[in-house]
Amino acid sequence: MNVDQTQFRAAVLDPARTVPDGLIDPEGRRAGKRFDVYRNNVVVSLSKALAEAFPVICKLIGDSNFSILAGHFVRQHPPESPLIAFYGSAMPEFLAGFEPLRNLGxxxxxxxxxxxxxxxxxxxxxxxxxxxxxxxxxxxxxxxxxxxxxxxxxxxxxxxxxxxxxxxxxxxxxxxxxxxxxxxxxxxxxxxxxxxxxxxxxxxxxxxxxxxxxxxxxxxxxxxxxxxxxxxxxxxxxxxxxxxxxxxx
Amino acid sequence: MLDATTHDALPLASGVGYKPQHFSDIVADPGPVRWLEIHAENYMGDGGRPIAQLRHLAERFPISVHGVGLSIGGEGTLDTDHLARLRHLVDWLKPASFSEHLAWSTHDTAFLNDLLPLPYTEATLTRVAEHIDQVQETLGREMLLENPSTYLAFAESEMAETDFLREVTRRTGCGLLLDINNVFVSCTNQKLNPRDYIANFPLDLVGEVHLGGHDAQEDEHGAPLLIDSHGTEVVDPVWTLYAETVVAMGPRPTLVEWDNDVPDWPVLAAEAERAARILAPVLQ
Known part of the structure; x- marks a missing residue:
């Protein structure tokens, strides 16, 4: 039951996926909430980075809407570089195609x-x-x-x-x-x-x-x-x- | 072999993770803080305030560069563009230390911005050692590798984390960064005794110590689940473990990390002061 990083990454970015076999707690049980810590760290830290990068978008649509939007964005466009200060270059195109916000051209x-x-x-x-x-x-x-x-x-x-x-x-x-x-x-x-x-x-x-x-x-x-x-x-x-x-x- | 370096070592004293909001306070009066650590990835722009502040601080303080994005445990090859950026930073800044994590964060070009866990197997060992060799060759210096906070284990793991780290240092010549909070967090989460962990840790290879805060939760079975949040004060059991460790190991440059909900300077300086008070008797 070896877990490779392809499986790990897929499950981290998709909360609907089951935790890969082979990730366990100290009793040998399948990790549940323990795996969710990583899921949460990834989405929350990247969403926070986006909120810092796009404060006016955040203000225009409201924090809770932005948080939903950021969750979708992070899963569809995870960063391609460790320079988080530059994360989010795909945001304009993403917003243009994001149906719930189409009226805010x-x-x-x-x-x-x-x-x-x-x-x-x-x-x-x-x-x-x-x-x-x-x-x-x-x-x-x-x-x-x-x-x-x-x-x-x-x-x-x-x-x-x-x-x-x-x-x-x-x-x-x-x-x-x-x-x-x-x-x-x-x-x-x-x-x-x-x-x-x-x-x-x-x-x-x-x-x-x-x-x-x-x-x-x-x-x-x-x-x-x-x-x-x-x-x-x-x-x-x-x-x-x-x-x-x-x-x- | 690696080039001889002329970098000053980090002092056997307290340092803090540098946050831009503390710039004026630190310049006015650093208090007990004798050195600073930066996250490498925050200083890879071409100019502007971040680089200007760093240049200014580097004239006054020894700097430790701490990478959070190299993905040394990644299954794929290291990102050579990123390694080149790191080399550029290290070349101009000439920091006293460079460290990174025993973790992965990039896979198939996606950078996940978290320090993700590794199975402790021979295959991982080979890969991590190769990557560290590559980093040390590119930077022309030895690095320190930090023990991670972990929340789960891999059924496939064949060895203890401390044995894994010891073997990495043997193969690569790298040093270690001992994060005492990570020891406490991981040992609690993995149902291990943190004192045993420290007893099995190659303390003679430790070049720097980290201290930080964590959050306490429970998993779905009611077992404690500590999360390395860097958003609060260091807890008392971690201070105790730190004090015991420096008695056994001797004094080391000691960093207080506070990355989320960053407090006003006096709060962070007080944490650094607490570390300095623990170091003082060991220094004599």
């Missing part, structure tokens, strides 16, 4: 934002340059310049007002209004900051992150919104410490 994108925040928190440190350099640069050189962006920068685009939803549920942001919005994540120090960007602002940042010139990035934004105002987007990048180097050809 914004949840997957909010989960993407929470993943982006966590990635940003653990990303490599970057040193931003003095923004005065931007003001001193002649316009034609600025338009031709490309930028290196901080490793902690993330951009999450959405059909939903995800930055507003995030602020409303974490700080005392105003009640979200329905609008298309991208969330810019920057990390000026150690704590990531979320800034709402218009689709045009998002196009600007996306162009810069793909290595386009400043001028091309502005064009990408004005193609979406001819009235595009660069100031708030650039301000968020500067104050977020997201611009780490200027590259001039």
């Amino acid at each position: 914004y949840l997957p994108d909010v989960a993407r934002l929470e993943l982006a925040l966590r990635e940003s928190y653990h990303a490599a440190d970057g040193t931003s340059f003095d923004p005065v350099i931007l003001q001193d640069l002649p316009p034609e050189r600025l338009l031709a310049a490309r930028f290196t962006l901080a490793p902690a920068l993330r951009l999450v685009s959405s059909d939903w007002p995800i930055a507003a939803i995030w602020h409303f549920n974490t700080t005392d942001g105003p009640k979200p209004e329905m609008t298309q919005e991208a969330a810019l994540v920057t990390r000026p120090g150690f704590d990531p900051v979320v800034t709402a960007l218009s689709p045009a602002g998002a196009a600007f940042v996306e162009a810069l992150t793909s290595g386009e010139t400043f001028g091309t990035a502005v064009e990408a934004a004005t193609a979406i919104d001819p009235e595009f105002d660069l100031t708030p987007t650039l301000g968020a990048l500067v104050s977020g410490g997201a611009l780490t180097a200027i590259i001039e050809d």
Whole structure:
């Protein structure tokens, strides 16, 4: 009655399975509650990790619903790496396909934002340059310049007002209004900051992150919104410490 | 053979499992705490606050790196990506000690985030020894292997845990991390006498001691079932067992672990102080 780890794992993740033969208590009886300790440790510790990773999802659906959801998630998507600080990358897709929550269409994108925040928190440190350099640069050189962006920068685009939803549920942001919005994540120090960007602002940042010139990035934004105002987007990048180097050809 | 190392050893004193919420307290006044232990997997990001705090602490305290995800007892091969991350951490941090568990947690790519039990057989022995050889070769240093908390037994087991551990050290040259709370938990759950366990443990190979809290339950037959929760104070019988053990073994670096429902710093510092008071007469 040897118990291999394939059997052990299957039974740990599925409470409906009987405990494998050969796992016993000191009297030689089949382990029951003793095996459940492992079942419980696995699901509870991983559910807790998910609750820490997705506090806003947790708040939006409530702790008890999240706990049910996490139980399903853990069994369908056990971690593929021991880095539990990064567990849960499949959560947006899982939420999109989770029938009981189909009416909350914004949840997957909010989960993407929470993943982006966590990635940003653990990303490599970057040193931003003095923004005065931007003001001193002649316009034609600025338009031709490309930028290196901080490793902690993330951009999450959405059909939903995800930055507003995030602020409303974490700080005392105003009640979200329905609008298309991208969330810019920057990390000026150690704590990531979320800034709402218009689709045009998002196009600007996306162009810069793909290595386009400043001028091309502005064009990408004005193609979406001819009235595009660069100031708030650039301000968020500067104050977020997201611009780490200027590259001039 | 392994490269000669220049790492300072852990001091024969109290340490605690480092929790980020205690950073300011520890920097302001570590009290009785002379060294810190971190979970390796929490410091494998590229930067940000965790790495910055660790760099700062490592300038002031000897650090012990304690792995919780290597799955040394796994039936499959070790995760070489994870081993490489571990090597990177050990290379830059140059910790005073590296330890891992006699347990498994990964199988067929699924990491189960718990320290799962092993049958004590010749086959397990061969596998565990091979994995420890691989870890020690990759890291270029000896590791300590920790005795687990167990809740059940395998009918197929052929030897006592203490004999198993002794044989692993003989084959690999690794040292041992003696978790006194795990001894108490496992012996209660397996209906063994913890004093006999300690008497049979290769104490001369112990490089570090762990103390922690556990929860007490009963199984479906009314037998005691202790659970290694690391969420409370160390209980008196574990302190007693610790005191008896250090008298027999001599002083060792001693860590208080508190991983769940982490208390305010003074509560954890008081636990470290209690360990320091037990160590003091043995040090003289």
